[in-house]
Amino acid sequence: MGILNWLRRPEAGAHRHNKQEVAELTERVLGLSPRLRLVPRYEKRLGPKVGIALDYARDLIASLPAPREASVAAWDSDPYIHAFFGAAHDVELAFSRSSDLREFFEAAAHAQEAYAVLGMAMTERRTLGVALQGDVMRVDVPQTTISFSDHQVRICARTDSALREEIARRMLDQLALQxxxxxxxxxxxxxxxxxxxxxxxxxxxxxxxxxxxxxxxxxxxxxxxxxxxxxxxxxxxxxxxxxxxxxxxxxxxxxxxxxxxxxxADARSCISIDRGRLRLSRMNVLLPEASASPGDDLELLTARVRGDPPLVRTFALVRFARAAMLSPMRLLDEAERLL
Structure with a gap:
């Protein structure tokens, strides 16, 4: 690293926000409880803590991987999208059912794709399955399967950076609610x-x-x-x-x-993101780390939000194309097919 780059590095603990931004976010937070504005010097008492939370949120979000393409084609090529959805067609169905995503595309007429947060419930289930042990194929081998359900797409934006900034603001909203x-x-x-x-x-x-x-x-x-x-x-x-x-x-x-x-001031105890490493087969069977069976190593992100009850959701940042949205008539046909 050159000396000039070293000099430009932010010092440890340096703030990555400005006073105007913190002031605006403080007013946004107090919009949930306007009577607190009656407290003398409320801006100076709350503002610095909002700044601490904002820095924490941005650091946390900056560490997230780049958005993945969510599409029918990606279901075959991306082990994450393959694990999240049971079939290729389910990708388009899940995103097309999102009213928030539809509203985003209606409001952003020229946007050809949306950056979004895909939230899911992850479930582990113990079963008996088929596995090759040595040279013998057995049908009663205890296995753990991982499944993902309740796919939700609520936060959308035009770009990756805009999406991350919106997540940060939603985190501050959540802290205010807590x-x-x-x-x-x-x-x-x-x-x-x-x-x-x-x-x-x-x-x-x-x-x-x-x-x-x-x-x-x-x-x-x-x-x-x-x-x-x-x-x-x-x-x-x-x-x-x-x-x-x-x-x-x-x-x-x-x-x-x-x-x-x-x-x-203690945002990290209210909102955190866990990273769990799993090795999954193409059938979403959990494999031991040292397993020689074909599989993919995945790092899954799980958000934990304190509350009553606490919120625990697996999620991923994704990109979804406007052209892949199914029409309302197609969605009705799919609904009738499932009846």
Missing amino acids: GLANIAADRTRRDVLERELGLLKTRLRLLERQGAGMRSVLCGEGETDLGERARLREQIEQNGRELGELGEQSGALERQLEALAEVF
Whole structure:
């Protein structure tokens, strides 16, 4: 590497965004919860964390492989497309059924192809299959087959770079949603604690009123009531401590902004991409790494998004041609054929 190239390299930890971009993304994030704009200096408190998340998202997306061609021809030549779809015709069907892809081509009249994210559910299934062991062909060999289903195409763009930038923005949106979910959980927790506290106090008052009447005069109050009152007071104290940990209602917006900033600062714990290496036969049978059987070595990408429930999807960046889109009538014919 020449000295000039070395000098041009970004320093470790250097930001790959500008203030204007972060400011715009911060406003985009707060569009999901506009009341947070009432917090003093919200831009300075949230903006740097949005910048951290943006750098993480772009680094993660930049590491993804180049988009693959998704077509009938690629089903024969590309081991990834072959593994993802059960038959060559299924490639066109899956993409043609995407309403988002159709809308993209309608809006981009001159685009001859679209760059998109193909999301799928990956399933492992144990079966008994046929395999050659030594010189003997056996029909009861335990095998693991890999299948891909629920093909979805939702994010589309004109170019590879535009697609990656859109994914980064969607990641920031997801982080905002996770932050709002955390805020909602805190509010729900507060509501539960406050209702519980009211019930406990009501129960304690009832017991004390019983002791203040004729029961205490006639010595009718038993050890059970005394013990229950002690437990209730302990529960009320514990409840009060938990409410105190949530803070006062007057500072709710401040805490909500802090909770949102924490999610953006720790983006890697919310969204990650795993790379799993598999060796598959042309029938999608999982082969041992050292297997001499014909197969292809694949590196599959799996996105993991924290949530309730968590989202786990295998995906690939792809290119799909406008000319390969099936007409609505062809799709209807396919649907009738499957009935």
